Amino acid sequence: MQDSDASCHVAIIGAGPYGLAAAAHLRARKVETRIFGEPMEFWKRNMPRGMFLRSSPNASNLDDPDGLLGLDRYRALHGVPHTRPLPLEDFVRYGLWFQQRAAPDVDRRRVTFLAERAGGFHVRLEDGEEFPARRVVVATGIGPFARRPGQFAGLPASLVSHSVDHGDLRQFAGQRLVVVGAGQSALESAALLHEAGAEVEVVARAPRIAWLVDAPQRVSVVGAARQFFSPIVRPPFDIMGPRIVSWLIAWPRVFRRSPRALQDFLTARAVRPAAAGWLVPRLASVRITTGCTIAAATPTGSQLRLRLGDGTERLVDHMLLATGYRVDASGYSFLAPTLRQALRTHDGYPELGVGFESSVPGLHFLGTAAADTFGPLCRFVVGTRYAGRALAGYITGLGGNGHARAALPRADGLLAARNGSPGA
Ligand SMILES: Cc1cc2nc3c(=O)[nH]c(=O)nc-3n(C[C@H](O)[C@H](O)[C@H](O)COP(=O)(O)OP(=O)(O)OC[C@H]3O[C@@H](n4cnc5c(N)ncnc54)[C@H](O)[C@@H]3O)c2cc1C
Numbered sequence: 001m002q003d004s005d006a007s008c009h010v011a012i013i014g015a016g017p018y019g020l021a022a023a024a025h026l027r028a029r030k031v032e033t034r035i036f037g038e039p040m041e042f043w044k045r046n047m048p049r050g051m052f053l054r055s056s057p058n059a060s061n062l063d064d065p066d067g068l069l070g071l072d073r074y075r076a077l078h079g080v081p082h083t084r085p086l087p088l089e090d091f092v093r094y095g096l097w098f099q100q101r102a103a104p105d106v107d108r109r110r111v112t113f114l115a116e117r118a119g120g121f122h123v124r125l126e127d128g129e130e131f132p133a134r135r136v137v138v139a140t141g142i143g144p145f146a147r148r149p150g151q152f153a154g155l156p157a158s159l160v161s162h163s164v165d166h167g168d169l170r171q172f173a174g175q176r177l178v179v180v181g182a183g184q185s186a187l188e189s190a191a192l193l194h195e196a197g198a199e200v201e202v203v204a205r206a207p208r209i210a211w212l213v214d215a216p217q218r219v220s221v222v223g224a225a226r227q228f229f230s231p232i233v234r235p236p237f238d239i240m241g242p243r244i245v246s247w248l249i250a251w252p253r254v255f256r257r258s259p260r261a262l263q264d265f266l267t268a269r270a271v272r273p274a275a276a277g278w279l280v281p282r283l284a285s286v287r288i289t290t291g292c293t294i295a296a297a298t299p300t301g302s303q304l305r306l307r308l309g310d311g312t313e314r315l316v317d318h319m320l321l322a323t324g325y326r327v328d329a330s331g332y333s334f335l336a337p338t339l340r341q342a343l344r345t346h347d348g349y350p351e352l353g354v355g356f357e358s359s360v361p362g363l364h365f366l367g368t369a370a371a372d373t374f375g376p377l378c379r380f381v382v383g384t385r386y387a388g389r390a391l392a393g394y395i396t397g398l399g400g401n402g403h404a405r406a407a408l409p410r411a412d413g414l415l416a417a418r419n420g421s422p423g424a
Pocket of ligand 1: 013014015016017018019036037038039040041042043047052053054055059060109110111112139140141142143185334366367368379380381382
């Protein structure tokens with residue numbers, strides 16, 4: 001273990017879209033910042049090769065303060081065609097281009113331990129280096145929170161895995177698989193498996209698959225009026241749920257102040273399992289069994305015998321769980337036990353206040369971990385547009401819109417802030 005004198009004002013843990021956007025905004029405001037983690041790692045290693053983004057290109061920008069590092073600019077500079085949907089590989093290259101410009105000095109080491117100390121935090125890296133930081137921003141994504149139903153816990157990884165475990169599904173070519181789930185990840189994994197030469201069936205508990213298909217333009221007065229007003233009534237980002245829901249969640253600051261019942265309603269509508277309409281033709285010859293659960297899974301030689309809720313059976317080589325993610329703050333392995341205890345949570349999510357600050361003053365959470373407080377926008381790349389600004393504005397004592405905020409015991413008054421209530 002070696003002590004480093006390279007203390008910093010803000011340590012960002014995570015170099016995905018949220019960590020990189022946060023670094024861009026903090027550095028633009030001259031806040032001394034160090035950022036850790038493998039850039040775009042989750043997108044490079046934990047999403048399947050050949051995948052397309054479900055979010056539209058206009059909702060796939062990593063945010064920077066001057067608006068100079070958008071996806072369109074990257075595509076124009078590099079002659080990347082404006083395809084829609086956006087290929088994963090293009091998005092990863094765009095993210096790395098953004099990183100080179102916004103945070104070229106990303107430190108690729110992992111943070112293994114984080115504890116409180118007088119005046120801030122104590123950060124330890126994987127090689128044992130330690131240093132103090134006044135503030136810490138956790139932007140480590142959803143990787144550790146893959147939801148694996150308990151009933152399959154004892155089964156070997158050769159027979160059951162989660163979609164997060166794979167960066168390439170071609171290893172299953174020639175095998176027979178069941179994919180469990182009804183969302184984008186399940187349906188797109190099934191399409192990729194089918195195209196790779198696997199025999200695949202999707203099994204979903206949902207009564208039907210919700211396909212996200214653009215409404216056809218009707219040739220009528222109503223249709224013409226809709227087309228005319230479309231640019232005005234269209235929500236700012238077209239990635240989530242019905243139009244009215246997209247409008248209501250487009251402002252995380254408003255979401256935070258909304259009554260819990262409304263927040264729960266909007267979240268349920270915005271994040272229900274659904275799959276992009278462009279997958280329909282790719283799945284034309286894939287069997288999709290809906291309204292059915294996996295009642296039992298029993299290893300049989302090198303295969304897995306599945307009993308479905310409808311009483312039928314399948315013998316497969318592998319079961320792929322595309323059963324989503326569930327944030328549980330106690331799952332942040334690098335948090336010292338005292339920090340975990342001090343962290344107030346709701347339904348597993350850290351409770352956050354203004355500036356994404358948790359109940360531990362100086363400790364901030366970005367990305368999906370912030371979705372319980374700031375809404376479903378934080379689950380998607382598009383949320384960097386709000387998060388980076390709000391975080392940097394808070395830390396420097398300025399509002400996200402640049403207006404000065406009064407009497408913030410921030411940058412140099414961490415201990416003072418501890419006596420106050422976070423999230424005021
Ligand atoms: C299959 C799939 C498809 C998706 N498609 C879309 C889409 O089309 N559009 C969209 O907007 N969103 C999509 N998402 C959601 C997407 O994951 C998030 O929008 C996005 O990744 C959030 O960025 P992030 O920075 O919070 O986390 P991540 O991208 O997961 O980045 C986390 C970073 O933290 C680092 N890290 C983790 N632990 C440590 C540690 N201990 N020390 C140092 N660094 C650490 C990692 O190396 C990584 O750099 C998809 C998710 C999945 C699973």
